[in-house]
Amino acid sequence: MDEDGEDVRGDLRWGTVAGLVRSAAQRYAGREAVVDGRVRIDYAQLGERVERAAAACLAAGVEPGDRVAVWAPNSLEWIVSALGAVSAGAVLVPLNTRFKGAEAAYVLGRSRARLLFVTGTFLGTSYVASLRRAASEGPGSGPLPGLPHLEQVVVLADDAPESFRTWKEFLAGGDGVPAGAVRERADSVRPDSPSDIVFTSGTTGSPKGAVITHAQTLRCYDVWSELAGLREGDRYLIVNPFFHTFGYKAGIIACLMRGATMVPQPVFDVDTVLANIAAERISVLPGPPTLHQSLLDHPQRRHHDLSALRLVVTGAAVVPLRLVERLRGELGIATVLTAYGLSEASGIVTMCRRGDPAEVVSATSGRAIPGTEIAILDPDGRPLPAGRAGEIAVRGYHVMQGYFEDPEETAGAIRAGGWLHTGDVGFTDENGNLRITDRIKDMFIVGGFNAYPAEIEQLLGLHPDIADVAVVGIPDPRLGEVGKAYAVRRPGSTLTADDLIAWSRREMANYKVPRAVEFVTELPRNASGKILKRTLRAR
The missing domain is CATH 3.40.50.12780 (ANL, N-terminal domain)
Structure with a gap:
């Protein structure tokens, strides 16, 4: 309902994600917006932080339509950096926190992201070091030569390696940008402009980016909020990862719409x-x-x-x-x-x-x-x-x-x-x-994460001792489903199941790693050579 009690579609009421953030900052000004550890901010403060991040994006040279990626766990900084980038007209590219460096580098390269916000160390892993290993060589002259389009990397921490910037330094860079310029940029974004690209793997195994507009996002999650019954004053624990639509849109966007308090949980x-x-x-x-x-x-x-x-x-x-x-x-x-x-x-x-x-x-x-x-x-x-x-x-x-x-x-x-x-x-x-x-695509779901057999098979096929492989989902009491690999060894190989699982843990995100491996002499196929996965599942 609008101020006169009339029903107005979300995409028309707010126009863009930037319009939604501005509206929430005014409408719910004194209501608690985000609780992240000891940090508590209200909606007015959240609006100010997002505007400051948007100003910093302008100072960093971000233009409308540029892709800006975020590779970090659920946190206040994720919310502010993502919304700031989108308010500056950028298209958000969220990266899965379970990715290894090579997987993240692929999506960054495929989307030609110009700016990346990345966490420091998370779950004992340095994302910066992981990415540097994966993209240290290439034709680029920026912070990561293997990603020539990536001009700047901002580490969401107090320290950053040489050629990268800290979050504090990045924000300070926008202090000279007038508020009017930030507002003008936000107002120049059209509702039918892309707001985000969520990469998902298909049957080919190559991640593909689904392009969604501001209007689509706003209309969908206005509907979601209505059907779910989300309301002002709700306190929402967001465990679903922000890199996933469920976490970002049914979480952050929905809370902004209804004035709910976001409590992000990283793991x-x-x-x-x-x-x-x-x-x-x-x-x-x-x-x-x-x-x-x-x-x-x-x-x-x-x-x-x-x-x-x-x-x-x-x-x-x-x-x-x-x-x-x-x-x-x-x-x-x-x-x-x-x-x-x-x-x-x-x-x-x-x-x-x-x-x-x-x-x-x-x-x-x-x-x-x-x-x-x-x-x-x-x-x-x-x-x-x-x-x-x-x-x-x-x-x-x-x-x-x-x-x-x-x-x-x-x-x-x-x-x-x-x-x-x-x-x-x-x-x-x-x-x-x-x-x-x-x-049809054989996808299975590991604790809420979509796992695509073709992608996992492609990665397993890189192992020097694997001649042929097929992956299917099998039931798991804790995670719902996990992967099982049926593999054909190369002649003379003594590779064991434990060896292949250990190798997989080094080469792919944890949810993709097969939890079981069965070696076979050959994979069942039909007359046209397609692997009969139903036969494998029946085993």
């Missing part, structure tokens, strides 16, 4: 979650089912006051009916919802509604969000009736503009009539509730 640790819920009177806790299961099963749960919790939104995996019942019954959480989305559709396609019975919440991902359509298609692209499984296709305002500078992959994903072919398999019931049953 999932159930003890910390429990402590935060009790100390900060957390009322909203979205996340994968594994998060909520860990919470319920923790032996010390009853020693923490969790009574403020009232809203849980989950998804990304099968949600047991028992989990929904326990959240509602044991914790007294009034609203437990499930949803389904993908980066190519702005992160949201379907969602349950408040008041849906537990059976619907657990067995389905809800119904299409307003203003969008879902079709279930047979292999020839013809629509199927309710109850019949087929490929899920989506059409609506939330479908991406395309993959960044990749018209061929875009044409393969968005086909005739503007339908996005998701590669997921499912069916709808008579009420339009969607149930996901399989994945």
Whole structure:
């Protein structure tokens, strides 16, 4: 509702993410905006910090449309640097904190990012050192020669290596930029301009960047906030990583819209979650089912006051009916919802509604969000009736503009009539509730992180002792699913499963690492040479 009580779509009300930040700073000025450790700031202060970061981006030469990347865990600095860059007209490229240096360098190079905000040391790893190893050689003259388009690297810490800048130094660089110039730049950004590029891997194994606009982001998460029932004064523990749409948009953007307090948590640790819920009177806790299961099963749960919790939104995996019942019954959480989305559709396609019975919440991902359509298609692209499984296709305002500078992959994903072919398999019931049953793309989900077999197979294939390999998802009681590799050794090799897993941990993000390896003499294939993954799953 606007000030006159009229319904106004989010994308029209705020126009851009910068408009949303400015509106929140005014509307919720004295309300607590972010609690990060001992730092507490209100919405007016958050608005000032974002404007200062935007000024620093202008001073650093960031132009509208430039890509600016953030490679850091959930923190106040992530929020300020990302929103500052977007307010300066840049297109945000969030990087997965589980990436190794080479994986991060690929996305930075592919997006031609001009500026990178990076954490110092996180989980015992120096991201700066990791990136330097991966991009130390190349034609560039900037801080990382292997990334010639990357002109500046800002370390979100008090110290930075030579040729990099600290966060404090970066911000100081914008002190001479007039406030009017920052406002003028923000106002020059159009609602249909790209606001972010979220890189996701497909069946080819090469990460592709889904381009989403300001208007799409605002409209989608205004709808999400309404369906979820997020409200002013809520206190939202954001454990979902900011590099993921669920963390950034259903987290930061949604909180800005409703005046909720953001409490970022950099890593999932159930003890910390429990402590935060009790100390900060957390009322909203979205996340994968594994998060909520860990919470319920923790032996010390009853020693923490969790009574403020009232809203849980989950998804990304099968949600047991028992989990929904326990959240509602044991914790007294009034609203437990499930949803389904993908980066190519702005992160949201379907969602349950408040008041849906537990059976619907657990067995389905809800119904299409307003203003969008879902079709279930047979292999020839013809629509199927309710109850019949087929490929899920989506059409609506939330479908991406395309993959960044990749018209061929875009044409393969968005086909005739503007339908996005998701590669997921499912069916709808008579009420339009969607149930996901399989994945054409073979993707599996490890503790809420999407893992793509083709990408993992490509990486495993680099091992000198591997002749052939296939990866499938297998059930795991803690993470939902994990990878299992079926591998063919090269002649004479004595490679063991432990050897390959240890090698994988050095070469790829942890969630991609196969938890099991089985060596076979050959992989099952059909007449055309395609690996029969169903046969492998059946084993």
